[in-house]
Amino acid sequence: MSVAGRDVTRTIEAVWRIESARLIAGIARLVRDVPLAEDLAQEALVAALEQWPESGVPDNPGAWLMATAKHRAIDRLRRAEVHQRKTEELGRDAELRSREDDDLAAAADDPFDDDLLRLIFTACHPVLSPEARVALTLRLLCGLTTREIARAYLTSESTVAQRIVRAKRTLSAAHVPFAIPGRDELRERLASVLEVVYLIFNEGYSATAGDRLIRPELMQEALRLGRILAELLPRETEVHGIVALMELQAARTRARTGPTGEPVLLLDQDRSRWDWLLVGRGLRALQRAYATRGPIGPYTLQASIAACHARARRPQDTDWERIVALYDGLAQLMPSPVVELNRAVAVWMACGPRAALEIVDRLREEPALDGYHLLPSVRGELLENLGRGDEARAEFERAALLTANSRQRAALLERAAACVSLR
């Protein structure tokens, strides 16, 4: 890899990925319009692509982009104002006007943390569908291009482009203010932000489509967003909770797939291959979550469960009773059949397969789990454990039909073939 004799375009891309979110956020404060701010930031990027190959990369490329975008913003505001002046108020003092421009120019030089938060809350506004929020977040906050987003989600560029255009239109039509939500609605709005972060992480961590189990680039984007949020909102328990959860899950990435790309279950993983740097970061983030002394939410609880696994050097050291207790808490906070299924697995480990099978059998009536491959897959394991091989085989085969991931399907069919009835 040659970076020294490097292509200026790649440098500009790197600068863009570092600066774009703060650039868009700073301009949005100036023009009070996120879609317009993104257009202006893009114009500054185009100007850089035109000028830097000739002039060289400036010493402070972020400031250059900001100044360029700001000038264009002021031009637009002035044009709009001139237009307005012609139609309504002709008599305003020209000197006052130029001073206003200076104020506008100064506004974007302030520390950007609040602007960045405003941008995050706007991109993740609940008026948008989760898919629209995800696309807009990757674009505005992670600085990904439409093509990069399309590639990460294995979809077409035009689909993503349309989704972003529609999302921007929705924001404008709903007059979503460029603001940090007030205390009374902060938790609710934050939940919408965290949902987006976790959706991005999960698409990377357990790819729902395609033949790769893990797409690390999306995981990394989500982790980065989470780490940024943790610094912006250090008093919010769940922000640290989600960071802890993501760090601890990402730590297992290397061990989650076997030599031929097949999935390796948590208890079969070679723990020496976990990323212990990330484990340490995850455990520290969890400490920060508890140290806020705020209400414990679902992300912090899930991170606490992940931490139980991380603290066990060997699978047999796992504190399953604590995990069952944490799942009990999670089931109360966020009653869901998926949580119940996970609780069943913990109960299996803590109390044996019979008690777990009872929970799983109750879940078979659950319409929400209809078509969810993990239900027959877990039931298959329990039946196999109880020596009921024929029933287990049927469950593994059913699970194989339900998963869209080809690696998972192959692993499940292998399990099915290996089932032996002991009765």
Next chain:
Amino acid sequence: MRVMVLIKATEQSEAGEMPSQELLEQMTAFNEELVRAGVMLAGEGLHPSSEGVRVEFSGSERKLIDGPFAETKELLAGYWVWQVRSMEEAVEWVRRIPNPTGEHGMVEIRPVFEADDFGEEFTPELREREERLRAQTEAGA
């Protein structure tokens, strides 16, 4: 990608001179910026090599050598581990490391190995062989 950023020693760092108040403040601000950008994973400063020890391997022999070590420019004074999207991004961050005194220094950026680096050329068979090798190495270590 993950990179290790190696800060090479200088005569001052090897002499154990503490950085000036100004440099400390600027470095703290820079570290905070790295954390707030979600880039910083870890990082520490190192004591001068006079506090270090080397273990030289030769056949079955293990020879201990006490610091300080001579070749200052090749020694390390500290390191960071960063999560970045490209080598270019790492370079951009390194360019921003404060250097208020204008002193000569050297920083080296090295990508950390990840199985994914091998991309599609790293076939399942090769991957398996590497895993087996790794398992053997670990068992032998």
